[in-house]
Every structure is written in structure tokens, then in C-alpha cells.
Amino acid sequence: MDIRTRFAPSPTGYLHVGGARTALFNWLFARKLGGKLVLRIEDTDEKRNTPEARDAITEGLTWLGLDWDEGPDMGGPYGPYSQSERGDIYEKHLQKLQDAGHIYEDAGALRFRSPRQTVVVEDLVCGKIPFDMSNPGTHPDMTIRRPDGSWIFHFVNVVDDIEMRMTHVIRGEDHLSNTPKHIELYQALGATPPQFAHIPLILNKEGKKLSKRDGGSSLAYFIEEGYAPEAVTNYLCLLGWSPKDDREVLKLETIRELFDLGGVNRRNAIFDLDKCFWINGQHIIHMTPTRFMDLTLPFIEKAGIAYGDVSRLAPALAIVQPKVKHLSDVPEWIAFLFTEDFPIDPEASQKVLGKAGAKNRLEALAASLGALGEWNHSAIEAALKACASQLGAKVGELVHPARVAATGRQVGPGLYELLEVLGKDRACARLMKAAASAA
RNA sequence: GACCCUAUCGUCCAGCGGUUAGGACACCGCCCUUUCACGGCGGUGACACGGGUUCGAAUCCCGUUAGGGUCGCCA
Numbered sequence: 001m002d003i004r005t006r007f008a009p010s011p012t013g014y015l016h017v018g019g020a021r022t023a024l025f026n027w028l029f030a031r032k033l034g035g036k037l038v039l040r041i042e043d044t045d046e047k048r049n050t051p052e053a054r055d056a057i058t059e060g061l062t063w064l065g066l067d068w069d070e071g072p073d074m075g076g077p078y079g080p081y082s083q084s085e086r087g088d089i090y091e092k093h094l095q096k097l098q099d100a101g102h103i104y105e106d107a108g109a110l111r112f113r114s115p116r117q118t119v120v121v122e123d124l125v126c127g128k129i130p131f132d133m134s135n136p137g138t139h140p141d142m143t144i145r146r147p148d149g150s151w152i153f154h155f156v157n158v159v160d161d162i163e164m165r166m167t168h169v170i171r172g173e174d175h176l177s178n179t180p181k182h183i184e185l186y187q188a189l190g191a192t193p194p195q196f197a198h199i200p201l202i203l204n205k206e207g208k209k210l211s212k213r214d215g216g217s218s219l220a221y222f223i224e225e226g227y228a229p230e231a232v233t234n235y236l237c238l239l240g241w242s243p244k245d246d247r248e249v250l251k252l253e254t255i256r257e258l259f260d261l262g263g264v265n266r267r268n269a270i271f272d273l274d275k276c277f278w279i280n281g282q283h284i285i286h287m288t289p290t291r292f293m294d295l296t297l298p299f300i301e302k303a304g305i306a307y308g309d310v311s312r313l314a315p316a317l318a319i320v321q322p323k324v325k326h327l328s329d330v331p332e333w334i335a336f337l338f339t340e341d342f343p344i345d346p347e348a349s350q351k352v353l354g355k356a357g358a359k360n361r362l363e364a365l366a367a368s369l370g371a372l373g374e375w376n377h378s379a380i381e382a383a384l385k386a387c388a389s390q391l392g393a394k395v396g397e398l399v400h401p402a403r404v405a406a407t408g409r410q411v412g413p414g415l416y417e418l419l420e421v422l423g424k425d426r427a428c429a430r431l432m433k434a435a436a437s438a439a
Numbered sequence: 440g441a442c443c444c445u446a447u448c449g450u451c452c453a454g455c456g457g458u459u460a461g462g463a464c465a466c467c468g469c470c471c472u473u474u475c476a477c478g479g480c481g482g483u484g485a486c487a488c489g490g491g492u493u494c495g496a497a498u499c500c501c502g503u504u505a506g507g508g509u510c511g512c513c514a
Contacts, residue, residue, distance in 0.1 A: 010514045042514065109512050126444070138441050138510065146512045153514045177443055177509035200445080200507090207506065235451095238463095242452045246462045265445095265452085268507055272450050275464040285477075323476050352474095384473085399473035411475045 003035025004167045007061070007068070008157065010042040011053035014218040015060035017271065018172060018202045018210055021236040025199055026170045027066045028237070028259040038164055039071030041082040044151045049084075060219040064229050065252060070164075078164040083156050090151050093159045093189060094144070102188045108147030112155070112185065114139060119180035124197035124261045126173075131180035142181055154178065158185040161194060170197040170261070173268070174209075197261050200240045201268045216273045226327030228287065228295055231280040239269040249282045281325045289314065292321045296330045303331030307338050315421045319413035336407040337421060344408035352404045353438040357397075362405060362435035364391055365398050366428045375424045377416035384416070405434030 007023040009015065030037040039061070043049045058073060070076025080086055094110070097103050102113050114133055121129045133139045144155035161169060176198045186193040204214040211217060222232050233252055243250065243258045250258075284292065293310070296317060300307065307313045316334040324330055336342040352358065368387045372379055384402070388395045403415050406422060419427045 008514090012514075045513065107512085111512095121443095129443070131443075135441085140510075143512050148512090150512085152512070157514085172508095173444065174508055175514095180443095198444085203507075205450090209507080238451065240452095244453065246453080248452080248463055267445050269452095270450060272464065275451065278464055281476080325476075381473090394473095396473055403474070414476095415473055 001167060003030055003033045004038065004165050005030045005035060005170055006038040006040050006161070006164065006166055008040040008042050008160075008171075009057050010045065011049045011051075011057060012045075013050075013053055013212070014056045014220055016210065016217050017219060017236065019057075020060060020064060020219050020232070021202065021239060022170065022172055022199065023061055023066055024064065024233055024236055025197075025241075025259075025261075025264070026168075027068075028256055029168065029170060029197075029261055032256050032259050035167070036069040037067070038076070038078075038166070039068040039073075039081060040160060040164065041072055041084075042153065042157065043082055043084045044153065044156055056220070060223075063219070063223055064233055066233075083151070083160065086156070086160065087151075089163060090156055090159055093162075094155075096190075097188055100188065103144075104141075106143070109143045110145040111141040112144050112188070114141050114181070114184055115187075119183050121176070121179045121183065121196060123176070123179075124168075124195055125264045126176060126198055126266055129176075131177075133180055133184070139181070154181060155185065158182050158189070162186065162189060162191045166194045168195045168197060170199065173198040173200050173266075197264070200265055202239055203268050203270045205270060207270060210271055214271070216271065216276070222276075224328065226299060226329065227276070227280045228283045228327065230287075231283040232276070234283065235276040235279045239271070240265045240267075249279060249286070277325065284324065284327070285322055287321075289318060289321065293317055296327050299328050300331050300334070303335070305331050305335060305338055307334075312338075319417040319421055323413055332409070333412050336409075336412075340426075342408050345404070345410065348404045348408070348410040352400045352410065353434055355401070356439055357393075358401045359435050359438040361387075361391060361393055361398050362401055362431050362438055365402060366431035366435065369419070369424065369431070370428045372424065375420060377414075377420045380419050381416045401434065401438065402431060405430050 005026040007026050009019050027037055029035070039058070041054060041057070043054075061068070070078065070081060072081040075081070094103070097112065103110050104113055105111075114136070116134045116136070119131050119133055121131060123129065142152070142154050144152050146152065179196055179198070183193050202210050204210045204217070216222065219232075230252055234250055234255070237250075237255050237259070238248065241259070241264050243255075244263065287295075293313065300313070307316070316337050317330070320330055320333045324333055332343075365384060365387050368383050369380065372383055384398055385395055388398050391398075399415050400410070402419070403412065404410065406415075406419060406427060412418065422430075
């Protein structure tokens with residue numbers, strides 16, 4: 001059997017992490033089994049749809065590194081892939097239901113008459129669940145078309161899944177209770193329902209469904225804050241799934257190999273930004289310098305850092321990569337290398353340079369660094385330590401003011417490496433300049 | 440309210456009848472160290488409750504409680 005899954009978001013607002021994870025699970029499942037992933041835009045509610053939201057979906061998926069085989073952008077054998085363009089198809093299926101006597105009118109809207117039987121949902125994650133649909137009070141007949149002719153989600157969703165030959169429907173658990181209604185529709189349409197897999201929800205810190213107000217609920221947040229896509233997919237897959245051993249920092253390829261729907265949890269997970277942050281740091285540390293540059297360049301460009309040629313960027317990025325946690329922090333971490341007019345943290349300047357004796361120590365350090373024949377981080381380290389012992393000062397008493405003098409900041413790359421990349425002349429000049437204003 | 444799902448450290452994830460209940464994040468110590476970070480070592484910290492079944496339950500069953508979800512002419 002050829003596996004076919006789909007991600008079917010509605011373009012209302014941004015792509016949120018819950019949607020991203022649903023897309024991820026569909027992608028993992030399809031890709032692991034050599035199946036197809038379809039992107040379908042569920043834009044039946046015109047009032048709520050925006051073009052921006054449409055773009056956010058495709059851009060978000062692309063950013064995450066998830067590709068799809070059929071969709072509005074590239075078409076496919078079962079298109080069109082936007083529900084707003086599939087009116088004829090819905091008409092056809094509606095006619096079928098009407099001919100079979102499943103439809104009745106109610107105040108101008110059309111409703112589907114439930115067979116009122118027990119429907120068993122067989123779910124790959126949740127197991128076998130019988131739903132007693134016999135009570136119209138608790139399971140009212142669903143509306144499938146509004147008086148204005150527009151379509152309701154349940155109907156078009158099922159029609160499209162039939163028409164697009166979906167074999168597996170992997171979606172949020174919030175749809176579990178809707179599934180028996182969907183199955184009634186499949187049966188009325190004479191179609192075999194796909195395999196269902198309802199994955200647990202992602203909750204915020206308060207245990208409520210993740211909403212716009214929650215930090216990190218939008219994928220845009222992670223893009224802007226400088227998360228690596230592979231870190232986000234890594235974290236997201238860990239919400240409800242695990243490789244069943246102690247591994248947590250995983251490549252997408254590894255996750256794809258290991259992924260198994262049957263191994264997915266049934267309990268909702270609370271989103272923990274701290275852990276996502278940690279995973280991001282892990283991915284940054286371990287990624288190749290090339291990857292680091294690729295991910296970092298947009299932030300550097302945006303910040304307007306005049307780095308000249310990318311060859312000048314490489315050494316700067318090399319000293320930053322092991323320590324930076326947000327890619328968006330990179331520009332301010334490297335700014336000092338590409339201009340003499342870099343911003344100076346006033347608090348650092350006052351606190352560190354204002355400390356008694358700072359002037360002396362900076363001058364002494366400038367002198368001993370200036371006398372250095374070789375200019376590399378180990379030579380610098382040796383010289384600084386020698387200088388410190390000569391002055392009877394702690395190493396840190398030289399390191400801190402030197403860092404502020406050289407970078408204008410208290411945090412950043414390792415001092416010795418940073419001075420090496422800065423170059424001897426510029427380094428010494430900055431030490432002297434800072435000394436002039438130090439206490 | 441009815442129906443459905445769920446219930447292991449604060450959080451995420453292991454455990455699927457016999458474990459000193461494990462790992463990670465966070466937190467707290469210590470070490471390394473140039474700050475932050477990274478790394479190393481150690482610590483605090485959990486089987487919601489009550490009944491069963493069993494020689495033996497975190498694991499199986501029932502109930503209670505709690506949380507979440509669905510019950511739309513939203514998706």
C-alpha cells in the first residue's frame with residue numbers, strides 16, 4: 001500500500017507549534033515509509049483567511065525543513081489543493097448524499113442525517129474506541145453547508161481525504177471526538193475510512209491549550225529568536241514521542257528512521273521553552289561551521305554588519321559558535337570585529353572599567369601583548385597570565401576589563417580567541433583607549 | 440451537563456507483573472574555568488487516591504478525583 005498523509009491547516013493567523021508538530025509527525029510517518037505528504041489548505045471560511053497566513057504556512061514548513069509532494073504551490077494528481085477551489089467536487093459528493101437520502105435542510109443550511117449507530121474508531125495511537133451515536137441530543141446531526149452555500153469543515157475534510165486518497169490521517173487529539181462523525185460520512189459516501197492517529201495536544205505552562213499569548217506558540221517566534229530549525233523539530237518530536245532510550249539530541253534523519261506512530265504517547269504535553277532552548281544550544285554547538293554560517297548570515301545581514309567578504313566572517317563565527325545560544329545574538333557578538341564604532345555597554349564600562357586599578361592593568365596588558373612575537377590564543381593566554389602574576393592580580397581582573405575594552409560587552413566569545421581574531425594592533429589600541437578612560 | 444482521552448520528579452521522556460523507579464531540562468552544591476556558556480561530579484525531586492486480581496503491582500481491572508478535549512451554520 002502506498003502511504004499518503006496530509007497536513008491540512010486553515011490559513012487563519014500564523015503557523016503555531018501544535019500545527020508544526022502535526023505536520024512534522026505526518027512528514028516523519030510518510031517519509032519513513034516512503035509515502036507521500038500532501039499539503040492542503042482548508043480555506044472554506046473566507047472571513048477568517050488571509051494571504052499572509054497562507055504564506056506563513058508554507059514558509060514555516062519550508063523553514064522547518066519539511067517538504068511535501070502535492071500542494072497548492074506545485075499541484076498534483078488530486079488537485080486543486082485549496083478547498084476554496086474545490087467547490088465542484090463538494091457539489092458532486094453532496095449530490096451523492098442527497099440521492100441516498102442522507103441530507104435534509106434546516107433553516108437554509110444542509111445537515112447530514114446520522115445513522116444513529118455505534119461507531120468504532122480504531123486509532124493507531126488511542127486504540128479502539130466505541131462511540132454511541134444514538135442520542136441526537138448529545139450528537140446532533142452535523143451541518144455540512146451554510147445557507148450562503150459555503151462548506152463546513154467536517155464534510156469537505158472527509159471528501160478531500162477520500163478524493164486525495166489519504167491512507168492515514170494524523171491530527172491533533174482535539175479531533176478524536178469528531179472522528180465518529182467523520183466515519184459516518186465515509187460510510188455514507190461508500191468510502192473506506194483511512195487509518196486514524198490522534199496525537200496528544202501541546203499545552204502551555206498553565207496546562208491550557210497553547211494560545212497566541214503564550215511565548216513560543218508561534219513558529220515565527222523561533223525563526224526570529226534564532227532557533228535552528230533542526231532544534232525545533234527535535235524538540236517538537238519529543239513532545240509525545242521518544243526513541244525509547246536516553247537519546248534526546250537527534251538529527252531529523254535519525255528521528256525519521258526511528259519514528260513510529262505506535263510509540264506516540266496519549267497524554268498531552270506542556271511546552272517547555274527552557275528545554276527547547278537547551279536543545280537549540282546543543283544543535284548549534286554540534287552543527288558544521290558551514291551550517292552555522294548559513295543559519296546566521298540572515299541575522300548578520302539584517303543587523304547591517306559590514307563584514308566585507310564572507311571569508312572574514314568565518315573566523316568570527318568560529319569563536320562564537322561554541323558559546324552562542326540564539327542565532328539572533330550573533331550580530332552583537334561579532335560586531336566589535338568589523339567596526340571601531342561598536343556599541344559599548346555602559347553598565348559594563350562603568351562596572352568593569354571603573355574599578356580601581358583597571359587603568360594600570362589595561363596598560364600593563366597592552367604592553368605585554370604588544371611585545372608578543374607570536375599572535376595566537378595560547379600566546380595571548382600565556383602573556384595575560386604572566387602579566388597578571390606580575391601585577392599580583394587575579395587572571396579575571398585582567399580578563400574582564402580586557403573583554404570590555406575589546407568588545408564593549410561582558411559576554412561573548414572566549415577572550416583569547418577573540419583577541420586573536422581581532423589582531424594585535426587593534427587589540428592593543430583598544431586596550432590603551434579603554435585605559436585612558438579607566439579608573 | 441453528556442461523551443471521549445489522559446494520570447510516573449516542577450516539565451518532557453523511559454518503565455509495558457519482580458528495578459535501590461531511569462534519563463533530560465530546570466533548580467541547588469562542588470570541580471574545571473577568563474565572565475556567560477560548555478564539560479564533569481553530586482543533590483533535591485514522582486508512580487493522584489481507594490478498591491480489587493496476583494506469591495508479587497507504577498505496570499492488569501473497577502471506582503473516585505483531577506486535568507485536557509469534543510459536543511458550532513470555527514477549523
